Amino acid sequence: MAYEVTATRKRPATFSELEGQDFVVSTINNALSTERIAHAYLFSGPRGVGKTSAARILAKSLNCEEGQSDTPCGVCSNCVSISRGNSLDVIEIDGASNTSVNDIRTIKEEVLFAPNSSKYKVYIIDEVHMLSNSAFNALLKTIEEPPPYIVFIFATTEIQKVPATIRSRCQQFNFRLISVEKIKEILIKTSEELDLPAEEDALFWIAKESTGSLRDAYTLFDQVVSFSGEKITMEKIRTKLGIAGIDSVNEIAEEMAGGNTQKVLELTDEALMGGVSIDQLIIDFTSYFRSVLFLKHNIVKEALLGSNPSIFSKKVISTYSISQVEQAIELLFKLYKDIRFSLNQRFELELVFSRLSSLSTYISPNEILKKIEGIKSDLKSGSFSVEQNTGELKKEEKLSENLSTDTITSIIHSLRKNKLALSSTLEKATSWKLIGSTLKLTFDSTYSGNAVKGDILPIKEKVSEILNMNIDIEVSIVNPSGGSPNEVDENIELVKRVFRGEVVNGGK
Numbered sequence: 001m002a003y004e005v006t007a008t009r010k011r012p013a014t015f016s017e018l019e020g021q022d023f024v025v026s027t028i029n030n031a032l033s034t035e036r037i038a039h040a041y042l043f044s045g046p047r048g049v050g051k052t053s054a055a056r057i058l059a060k061s062l063n064c065e066e067g068q069s070d071t072p073c074g075v076c077s078n079c080v081s082i083s084r085g086n087s088l089d090v091i092e093i094d095g096a097s098n099t100s101v102n103d104i105r106t107i108k109e110e111v112l113f114a115p116n117s118s119k120y121k122v123y124i125i126d127e128v129h130m131l132s133n134s135a136f137n138a139l140l141k142t143i144e145e146p147p148p149y150i151v152f153i154f155a156t157t158e159i160q161k162v163p164a165t166i167r168s169r170c171q172q173f174n175f176r177l178i179s180v181e182k183i184k185e186i187l188i189k190t191s192e193e194l195d196l197p198a199e200e201d202a203l204f205w206i207a208k209e210s211t212g213s214l215r216d217a218y219t220l221f222d223q224v225v226s227f228s229g230e231k232i233t234m235e236k237i238r239t240k241l242g243i244a245g246i247d248s249v250n251e252i253a254e255e256m257a258g259g260n261t262q263k264v265l266e267l268t269d270e271a272l273m274g275g276v277s278i279d280q281l282i283i284d285f286t287s288y289f290r291s292v293l294f295l296k297h298n299i300v301k302e303a304l305l306g307s308n309p310s311i312f313s314k315k316v317i318s319t320y321s322i323s324q325v326e327q328a329i330e331l332l333f334k335l336y337k338d339i340r341f342s343l344n345q346r347f348e349l350e351l352v353f354s355r356l357s358s359l360s361t362y363i364s365p366n367e368i369l370k371k372i373e374g375i376k377s378d379l380k381s382g383s384f385s386v387e388q389n390t391g392e393l394k395k396e397e398k399l400s401e402n403l404s405t406d407t408i409t410s411i412i413h414s415l416r417k418n419k420l421a422l423s424s425t426l427e428k429a430t431s432w433k434l435i436g437s438t439l440k441l442t443f444d445s446t447y448s449g450n451a452v453k454g455d456i457l458p459i460k461e462k463v464s465e466i467l468n469m470n471i472d473i474e475v476s477i478v479n480p481s482g483g484s485p486n487e488v489d490e491n492i493e494l495v496k497r498v499f500r501g502e503v504v505n506g507g508k
């Protein structure tokens with residue numbers, strides 16, 4: 001038996017077979033059972049979700065010889081001729097190719113003639129938004145005062161292009177995209193009907209690719225069936241359609257997270273050699289990092305992630321921060337645009353993948369601003385804490401504090417009476433830092449430093465007295481030609497690390 005196109009074979013014959021449009025179906029059924037028939041219906045929504053099928057079912061429901069109902073018999077001559085598209089009383093017009101006012105004039109003349117063999121004369125106008133303005137105006141008069149046996153069913157993918165004057169005269173139904181889960185369910189049933197075993201992953205992939213259009217899902221399903229042989233598998237889809245597959249994307253992303261650029265570029269080469277296109281690789285990585293972003297936000301719904309959450313590499317999820325994942329997606333979006341005009345698409349891809357491999361060290365502008373603010377306030381308070389491994393700067397509890405000018409003056413002042421020379425030398429200290437019970441004095445002159453070291457006891461006593469605690473004193477001397485850095489140098493080092501910069505103009 002010849003293989004019948006699935007979209008045709010599965011075209012719904014009754015409203016109960018119309019998938020994924022429960023609200024529309026229940027409203028129409030209700031209208032039919034209470035015999036409240038409008039003279040103009042407007043079906044809007046994305047392509048491939050059942051608008052035209054619903055219009056044909058409605059036409060049958062109105063004209064079935066068994067009487068008006070939401071379950072047309074499907075076997076009477078009216079039902080059969082409508083299904084075959086040769087009913088004289090159900091006229092299908094493609095709005096895209098009958099856009100002129102003359103076409104509408106023909107309709108206006110025709111509607112004056114009663115239906116041939118049915119209760120209603122039904123006009124189904126598809127892509128109605130394509131009609132010209134004058135055609136809409138001509139149509140308006142007809143739908144305002146139609147003969148009682150006339151029913152218009154308009155269908156459109158672009159409701160906003162249908163004039164408000166038309167819309168307001170129609171009973172409107174908004175058809176929705178069909179969920180990935182629903183499409184997968186339908187595809188499972190479809191493959192069972194064909195007696196063709198299928199991996200659930202593979203059907204899920206088809207459902208995901210069809211982005212809510214059942215017709216697209218059926219078309220892709222047919223394509224997959226054509227090369228699948230005895231069983232539909234994800235592996236066959238990958239090989240035949242050149243999909244990188246979550247496993248290889250995962251593997252490359254893990255190497256990226258580990259900063260292993262060489263391995264990333266080798267694996268990318270393998271994927272390209274395996275027949276995956278550059279476009280497809282970018283699409284696969286974009287949707288992969290999108291899923292990682294969702295997982296970072298604790299969103300684990302399979303339909304949103306496109307795969308089971310357990311599939312995604314833990315290493316990738318834990319390595320990257322949210323802003324780094326956002327940066328990855330941004331780089332990939334830009335790459336997708338850029339390769340349209342690229343001298344060499346493959347080089348562009350490799351460049352971005354190499355950048356993605358150092359993504360874990362990326363700091364967003366916002367984070368840099370925060371760090372600058374942190375450094376500013378730390379410089380003011382003189383307190384620092386540096387985490388060596390990550391380069392992160394953290395404000396912690398104050399480990400040390402600079403003595404206030406008042407305290408320093410009173411120390412120097414009280415020493416002046418008996419130790420005038422020592423107090424003058426002490427004035428040359430560049431920093432007075434109290435860490436726990438140790439006062440660290442810094443001098444930039446060896447002479448001053450040594451002078452203070454040589455006469456430390458009176459200073460120790462005075463400071464202990466003024467601070468009301470037992471104080472030890474350490475003296476360090478900054479050697480201008482290098483040597484052990486003082487606090488200022490540490491600060492400069494820190495700023496250099498955060499900004500990955502160098503001190504220009506000597507620094508001293």
Ligand SMILES: [Zn+2]
Nearest residue numbers: 064073076079
């Ligand atoms: Zn019938």
